[in-house]
Amino acid sequence: MTIQAKTFENGARNTDTTVVELNRVITQAEELLKTLGEEGGAAVDAVRQRVARTVNQAKVRLADASTRVRGATTAAARATDSYVQENPWKSIAYGAAAGAAIALIATVLMRRE
Numbered sequence: 380m381t382i383q384a385k386t387f388e389n390g391a392r393n394t395d396t397t398v399v400e401l402n403r404v405i406t407q408a409e410e411l412l413k414t415l416g417e418e419g420g421a422a423v424d425a426v427r428q429r430v431a432r433t434v435n436q437a438k439v440r441l442a443d444a445s446t447r448v449r450g451a452t453t454a455a456a457r458a459t460d461s462y463v464q465e466n467p468w469k470s471i472a473y474g475a476a477a478g479a480a481i482a483l484i485a486t487v488l489m490r491r492e
Contacts, residue, residue: 398448401441408434 408430463470 398441398444401437401444405434405437405441408437 411430412427412434
């Protein structure tokens with residue numbers, strides 16, 4: 380079963396799905412390398428080299444995907460910080476509203492028990 384990464388309107392792929400898929404590929408390739416073990420022969424050596432190359436490429440792609448996730452998180456943090464600095468009273472109101480909603484839900488749940 381192949382995991383399909385979701386492609387967004389801007390052409391970006393869902394990074395979480397890509398990371399899961401790359402981890403799966405790396406795990407399978409490493410298991411194949413262990414299975415091949417120390418067996419000899421030109422064909423086995425060729426397969427071993429190709430699998431090792433694929434594993435290394437997958438690890439590089441995984442590292443790139445992780446970097447992109449960290450970059451997106453940093454961009455979101457910067458955008459939030461900018462919004463809060465430009466709209467401090469709105470931010471306080473949103474925080475208070477969220478706190479009140481959580482308190483209301485907690486109160487209702489506590490009374491049910």
